[in-house]
Amino acid sequence: MASERITLSIPGPDGERSLDLSSPNRVVWPEAEGGPLTKGELAEYVQTVSTPFLRSTGNRPVSLERYRDGIGPASARNESFFSKNPPKGTPGFVQSVMCTYNSGRTHPQIVLTETASIVWAVQMNTVVFHPWASLASDTDNPVELRIDLDPQPGTGIAEAIPAARELRAVLREAGLEAFIKTSGNRGLHVFCPIVPEWEFLVVRHAVIAAGRELERRMPDRVTTAWWKEERGTRIFVDFNQANRDRTMAGAYSPRALPEATVSTPIEWDELYDVDPKRFTVRTVPQRLADIGDPWARMQDAPGRIETLLSWWDRDVENGQGEMPFPPEFPKMPGEPPRVQPSKKVAAHWDENGTRIGE
Numbered sequence: 001m002a003s004e005r006i007t008l009s010i011p012g013p014d015g016e017r018s019l020d021l022s023s024p025n026r027v028v029w030p031e032a033e034g035g036p037l038t039k040g041e042l043a044e045y046v047q048t049v050s051t052p053f054l055r056s057t058g059n060r061p062v063s064l065e066r067y068r069d070g071i072g073p074a075s076a077r078n079e080s081f082f083s084k085n086p087p088k089g090t091p092g093f094v095q096s097v098m099c100t101y102n103s104g105r106t107h108p109q110i111v112l113t114e115t116a117s118i119v120w121a122v123q124m125n126t127v128v129f130h131p132w133a134s135l136a137s138d139t140d141n142p143v144e145l146r147i148d149l150d151p152q153p154g155t156g157i158a159e160a161i162p163a164a165r166e167l168r169a170v171l172r173e174a175g176l177e178a179f180i181k182t183s184g185n186r187g188l189h190v191f192c193p194i195v196p197e198w199e200f201l202v203v204r205h206a207v208i209a210a211g212r213e214l215e216r217r218m219p220d221r222v223t224t225a226w227w228k229e230e231r232g233t234r235i236f237v238d239f240n241q242a243n244r245d246r247t248m249a250g251a252y253s254p255r256a257l258p259e260a261t262v263s264t265p266i267e268w269d270e271l272y273d274v275d276p277k278r279f280t281v282r283t284v285p286q287r288l289a290d291i292g293d294p295w296a297r298m299q300d301a302p303g304r305i306e307t308l309l310s311w312w313d314r315d316v317e318n319g320q321g322e323m324p325f326p327p328e329f330p331k332m333p334g335e336p337p338r339v340q341p342s343k344k345v346a347a348h349w350d351e352n353g354t355r356i357g358e
Contacts, residue, residue: 010047010116017093017116021123028127034282041281042254043122048285049252052114052197052265052293057131057250061099061109061139064121065128078256081172083124084109090253094120097136101245102329111136124345127256130247133203134196135183140244141196142203145176145305147210148238148248149188155233156186161271163214163235164188168268170213174307179298182276189248191295193232200244206308208323211237212315213282226324227340233256240326251295254281265295 005022024040046053064083071078085108086096094117096108112118112129121129133142147167149160164180167190171178176192183189194203211224214237223234241248249255249263264279264287279287315321322334331338 008043008119010119011094012114012116019091019116019119019123021119026070028302029065029258029260029281030070031073032260032282033280037120037241037260037281039125041128041150043119045254045281045285046118046122049288050118052295053118053129053250053252053289054112054114055293056265056295057129057253058112058114060111061097061132061133062112062250063130063247064110064124064126065130065256066125066343067127067256068125071127071258071260074258080127082130083126086110087124090121090200091116091120093117095136097139099139099245101131101313102243127254129250130254131250132245132247133200133242141198141201142198143193143196143302145192145194145203145206145210145308146185146241146248147190147207148241149190150177150236150238151186152233152236154230155235157182157188157274157276159221159233160186160188160235161274163218164190164271165268166217166222167214167244170210170217174210174305174311176303176308177301179265179295180268180271181263181265181295182261182274182279184249184253184261184276184279185257186276187261188271189296193299195302195304200304203305204239204242205312206235206305207242208239209308209311209315211239212320213311224323229340229342239323240334243326243329246326250319252284255334265293267291267294277333 006024007021008019010017010019021043026038028039028042029037049158065080067080095111095113097111098106099109100106128348133144133146135143136281149163158337168178171192179191181189215222215224218251221234224237225231251265253263255261259277260281260283262279325332325335
């Protein structure tokens with residue numbers, strides 16, 4: 001039997017676009033507050049928030065996190081997969097850009113530029129949108145410095161809030177204006193708009209410098225330790241989210257969590273009593289209607305990272321050099337050994353962090 005299908009008429013830059021949406025009554029979030037939330041409702045949501053969504057996620061490479069079977073309860077394993085390059089049959093209004101990855105490999109990556117392209121992604125069962133920090137017009141140089149404040153097991157948003165406030169002060173001392181959003185889960189994401197004059201590895205060093213300064217000010221509450229065994233219950237500054245092709249959920253993107261939460265930009269004065277579970281696919285449209293988009297002016301005055309890079313140089317001179325990279329990355333210059341500290345046998349590694357015998 002053919003699946004239910006409706007045709008949506010969506011305003012676009014070249015007039016109305018007709019787009020088929022199959023199975024609009026299929027449940028995506030069975031446990032959402034207010035009752036099961038459907039694919040059709042998700043399509044309505046992305047149309048409603050498309051202006052601020054495209055402002056932060058549009059016109060840049062984006063990875064689509066797709067869930068064929070929807071989002072089950074917290075105890076369930078939700079099977080997903082990622083689409084980066086446009087799949088066969090992608091409509092012409094969904095654009096793409098050729099990207100170079102850390103391995104040196106290149107291939108085209110999806111770029112969303114209008115409302116219909118977001119709805120098409122929903123038709124493809126996308127739940128979470130993961131934008132790059134760079135634009136399609138210049139994929140190599142980020143327009144944002146991104147810092148992920150990641151609570152460790154046993155902690156949550158309450159522990160991340162004071163770290164975020166102090167991080168804002170650190171970044172202001174470096175001449176940068178910070179914007180903040182909920183992750184949609186337990187963490188917080190701090191973004192600073194920057195002039196796109198530095199490639200990803202350089203911006204990563206700026207993020208590490210900011211993280212180290214925050215760690216010095218809050219040593220019992222914040223850490224830049226890459227290895228989980230060294231973090232304890234401190235908030236982790238995930239500096240590796242600043243790498244090329246490492247992404248986090250975009251602003252106004254839903255999350256693959258039972259409550260249908262949304263990664264939501266907030267004003268700094270909202271941070272004191274923020275509850276990420278209040279921001280959902282069902283509640284965020286009214287929030288936008290009531291207060292507007294706190295990130296609307298983000299790109300009005302992009303900053304520069306020279307001060308953070310001078311802090312990086314200072315720390316390197318003081319013996320704090322390169323930090324570990326994610327395991328899928330090639331071995332990077334100056335990188336310390338990729339082995340848990342508790343399992344490292346000093347005699348097996350040379351001074352450059354290379355295993356002896358390799």
